[in-house]
Amino acid sequence: MPDLLQQLRAGLTTHSAEETRSLAERLAHVLPRNATLALHGDLGAGKTTFVQGLAHGLGIQSSITSPTFTIFTIHRGPIASLVHLDAYRLENDRQIDSLMLEDFLITPYILAVEWPEKIASWLPETAWHFSLGITSEQNHFVRLDKSAA
């Protein structure tokens, strides 16, 4: 499956939300069980859609939504648990420290972060950075910009 990572590094266009989900689902199968994913992209780019696919790939049954009132949610799964963090409303490093998320930087927790720019200095050096965006209407792109592997 290293093919998938190569394709992601080159950048992939998806033509529906479902296609973005299945892409993320395939990625979930090759991710280390302690991976941190920094999902960069504007509102509507497909970050949450991508996390839905990750969850599915990890065998997680609970539904993934945009956390409006919560900063993060934990979804337990049989392979790994998925921690979904929306950093949008975080203002500074102290706020992220108070969440004590360090506990989720280890196996078997996969941490997926929306608006990672907000907590850039907190993110581990080994984080996988993705850019997501809209090309046109249903066409969105996903690109892996940096990964530890």
Ligand SMILES: Nc1ncnc2c1ncn2[C@@H]1O[C@H](COP(=O)(O)OP(=O)(O)O)[C@@H](O)[C@H]1O
């Ligand atoms: N190819 C695509 N990939 C991802 N989402 C798409 C695509 N085409 C249309 N969409 C729609 O775009 C929206 C993306 O929203 P969302 O995943 O919540 O974005 P974000 O979390 O980045 O704000 C969803 O309504 C989704 O159905």
Ligand SMILES: [Mg+2]
């Ligand atoms: Mg979102």
